[in-house]
Amino acid sequence: MASLLHLLLLSLLVLASASPSPPADEGSYIGVNIGTDLSDMPHPTQVVALLKAQQIRHIRLYDADPGMLIALANTGIKVIISIPNDQLLGIGQSNSTAANWVKRNVIAHYPATTITAISVGSEVLTSLSNAAPVLVSAIKNVHAALLSSNLDRLIKVSTPLSTSLILDPFPPSQAFFNRSLNSVIVPLLSFLQSTNSYLMMNVYPYYDYMQSNGVIPLDYALFKPIPPNKEAVDANTLVRYSNAFDAMVDATYFAMAYLNFTNIPVLVTESGWPSKGETNEPDATLDNANTYNSNLIRHVLNKTGTPKRPGIAVSTYIYELYNEDTKAGSLSEKNWGLFNANGEPVYVLRLTNSGSVLANDTTNQTYCTAREGADPKMLQAALDWACGPGKIDCSPIKQGETCYEPDNVIAHANYAFDTYYHQTGNDPDACNFNGVASITTTDPSHGTCVFAGSRGNGRNGTSVNITAPSANSTTSSGIQSDLYYSRGLWSILTVMILNVANIL
Numbered sequence: 001m002a003s004l005l006h007l008l009l010l011s012l013l014v015l016a017s018a019s020p021s022p023p024a025d026e027g028s029y030i031g032v033n034i035g036t037d038l039s040d041m042p043h044p045t046q047v048v049a050l051l052k053a054q055q056i057r058h059i060r061l062y063d064a065d066p067g068m069l070i071a072l073a074n075t076g077i078k079v080i081i082s083i084p085n086d087q088l089l090g091i092g093q094s095n096s097t098a099a100n101w102v103k104r105n106v107i108a109h110y111p112a113t114t115i116t117a118i119s120v121g122s123e124v125l126t127s128l129s130n131a132a133p134v135l136v137s138a139i140k141n142v143h144a145a146l147l148s149s150n151l152d153r154l155i156k157v158s159t160p161l162s163t164s165l166i167l168d169p170f171p172p173s174q175a176f177f178n179r180s181l182n183s184v185i186v187p188l189l190s191f192l193q194s195t196n197s198y199l200m201m202n203v204y205p206y207y208d209y210m211q212s213n214g215v216i217p218l219d220y221a222l223f224k225p226i227p228p229n230k231e232a233v234d235a236n237t238l239v240r241y242s243n244a245f246d247a248m249v250d251a252t253y254f255a256m257a258y259l260n261f262t263n264i265p266v267l268v269t270e271s272g273w274p275s276k277g278e279t280n281e282p283d284a285t286l287d288n289a290n291t292y293n294s295n296l297i298r299h300v301l302n303k304t305g306t307p308k309r310p311g312i313a314v315s316t317y318i319y320e321l322y323n324e325d326t327k328a329g330s331l332s333e334k335n336w337g338l339f340n341a342n343g344e345p346v347y348v349l350r351l352t353n354s355g356s357v358l359a360n361d362t363t364n365q366t367y368c369t370a371r372e373g374a375d376p377k378m379l380q381a382a383l384d385w386a387c388g389p390g391k392i393d394c395s396p397i398k399q400g401e402t403c404y405e406p407d408n409v410i411a412h413a414n415y416a417f418d419t420y421y422h423q424t425g426n427d428p429d430a431c432n433f434n435g436v437a438s439i440t441t442t443d444p445s446h447g448t449c450v451f452a453g454s455r456g457n458g459r460n461g462t463s464v465n466i467t468a469p470s471a472n473s474t475t476s477s478g479i480q481s482d483l484y485y486s487r488g489l490w491s492i493l494t495v496m497i498l499n500v501a502n503i504l
Contacts, residue, residue: 092134
């Protein structure tokens with residue numbers, strides 16, 4: 001009996017600490033950039049909840065915000081952190097400054113937070129020319145700091161370049177980097193090759209289309225199907241291009257080959273399309289943004305590569321997660337995001353049969369609800385866990401709130417199970433709850449109670465805020481979660497003791 005009770009207590013500890021592990025990545029992937037120029041920037045825990053719900057496993061930060069890095073710990077989400085341009089001079093001129101930066105922003109968080117790369121500045125050669133002479137030195141100093149901590153093989157170092165550095169980009173076979181910058185680009189490529197890193201490129205067909213004065217067709221820029229006679233043909237290689245993205249990536253490969261670097265992979269660190277613009281930007285629309293990003297995601301995940309390098313992964317980070325309403329510049333600069341600050345999608349991506357990443361596509365949506373015939377005591381115990389250690393916001397099932405009615409354990413468990421399931425990124429392992437929950441395609445929403453992932457299904461035109469409550473929240477929902485937690489441990493313990501007694 002004592003050994004069974006010991007096993008029971010051990011099971012409780014495992015139950016309280018368990019969290020589903022993300023699946024391993026294979027081949028090319030889609031990531032998302034996270035900017036912070038928002039008047040109401042979500043708390044890091046809310047950002048991470050959105051990432052999980054959308055199955056986003058790769059992100060790029062424009063800094064190394066400690067709050068975000070802490071919130072990302074033990075999530076399995078892979079992150080590129082960045083050294084802002086205004087810190088480049090100090091790091092490029094001092095090994096100790098670089099070492100301190102790595103100690104503070106990498107070693108303090110790794111490996112709990114899965115940092116995969118460091119972006120040293122961004123578009124430095126085109127936006128901060130006075131820092132160009134120290135760019136490679138900064139990269140090497142950061143790499144040396146990683147080397148001294150035995151992290152150099154685990155964390156890549158590179159810097160994102162603008163495609164505007166590539167002159168004569170079409171046909172791609174004639175492309176070359178701006179020769180006036182070869183004194184920086186050649187040693188940069190040499191470093192990337194020697195460290196098995198990748199060349200980071202920001203690829204924006206939108207800007208090329210806007211600046212082409214009608215030469216580049218809109219459908220070609222948006223990945224839309226075009227007839228063979230409309231495809232762009234490289235006269236030197238006779239390779240045909242059906243979209244601008246592939247042509248720009250291949251121009252990068254050819255530009256590197258022109259300098260005798262042929263084995264450096266390309267990582268697209270930014271690409272996207274604005275959903276709103278000024279009157280002189282008529283093609284910055286919701287439909288075009290949706291079309292571009294949906295087609296881009298499909299193109300990358302299909303692992304087709306480019307005409308020059310078919311089948312070679314070109315992983316890409318979409319610009320960007322949120323609309324940034326305080327970002328300087330034109331209206332379009334503020335409207336590249338996939339989501340608003342409250343977690344609602346700016347548009348629903350058209351991603352049927354394209355995997356689960358960025359699953360705000362509600363086609364074939366799944367939900368997690370109480371299993372038919374489940375023991376009410378086990379349901380109550382699982383409900384208590386979800387609202388306690390499970391750390392979901394159970395305030396909507398409080399008395400007087402939108403999901404309180406019907407006031408029974410099945411209805412409340414349905415809400416809690418489904419919220420947890422979506423908060424963990426629709427992981428099938430998250431919909432079990434000791435066997436009392438199961439996955440369904442039937443939307444459990446009712447009346448004004450709209451479940452996570454439902455988006456209302458047109459019921460009342462509203463969307464669910466799929467972000468988690470702020471970590472420093474002092475609202476009543478936090479009090480309720482504490483009550484659920486303490487009550488839940490006793491509920492789970494009681495049910496398990498009853499089960500043990502039945503076995504004996």
